[in-house]
Amino acid sequence: MSGTADRSKQTFSDVFIPPCTNDTGSAIGTAVDAMRHFTGNAKIKWNVYSGQPFTLDEIDGTGIEVHPLDYNQVASALLGDKVIGWVQGNCEIGPRALGNRSILAAPFSKATHERLNRIKNRKSFRPIAPVCLEEDVALHFDLARPSPYIPLFQKVLDSRLEAVTHVDGTARAQTVSREQNPPLFQLLTSFKAKSGVGVLCNTSLNFNGTGFINRASDLLTYARAAGLDGFVINDAFYLLKTAPLAA
Structure with missing residues (x-):
């Protein structure tokens, strides 16, 4: 059930x-x-972000600009329709991207939905999940409770969110609080300040049919092959020079 x-x-x-x-x-x-x-004890302490750490190995920097992480800069790039890989800390356990190994994009355009499915090598009808500030979730979705692990479907209330609205009018939103995932919370807050909406597209950062990407050289290979505009690794923003940075 x-x-x-x-x-x-x-x-x-x-x-x-x-x-x-x-x-x-x-x-x-x-x-x-x-x-x-x-x-006799069945209680454990666990965290969904308890997967493998990211390996920052040597990468070929040709055609890459590297910037210190500025959340406003990344938010501007997203609002300018850039698609960004997002890596923070250890990866998630389980099959879902929950903000540590994610591909992020603005939630407003059906074209973005189509582009993400091309990047992911998936059928065009496949849904793209939204990630939303926990405090704002009831503004955009028929959901009045936190949902940090995206197990539940709900109706989309905000007609602007075309990239994350499935054909039946639903989405499967992840909510994010400051305590749960501070970097993603800050990015959503910065994006809301620029766009008026604390929501982003969120899909998993992985090669087709494999687990999460956990090595910088693999991430660069994926970004170039799949057509990402850039990626963030912890406190650095890597922008492919073929993708001009949004103002």
Whole structure:
């Protein structure tokens, strides 16, 4: 039974749907079950951003401008229809990009939706998920609660968000708070200051059929092959020179 179905029946006051419902989650669950068996304790501390660290190996800097990370600069690039790879800290566990290994873009244009699916080598009808400031989510989506792991579908209320609105009028939004993911929160805040909307397109940063990109040289190879305009790695913004920076 889906999380959406459980929530609509209101059988429980709340339903937790884990973000790593694949082999990663199975391994964690098995380990917790063994810990409970041997110690009687089934409580663990975990974080969805507990995957592998990013390797900053040597890259070919030909045709690249490197800028210190300025959130306003990246927000301007996004508002100028640039598509940006976004790397912060360790990668996510589980199959979903939740803001540490993401491809980000402005949410306003159907052309952006189509471009992202071309970059991802996916069918044109495939949906693109939005990421939204938690405090603003009810302004844009039929969602009145945090949803940091994007398990739930909801109606899109804001007609401007064409890039993240599926053909049935829904989206699967991720909400972001300052505490949950400070860098992504700051970027969304900067984008809202420039556009009036604290929402971005968010899809996973990975080669087709593989896991998250976790090495700078691989990221550059992907950016050039897939047609990204640039990428952020922690505190640096790498811009491909063929993609002029938005003012």
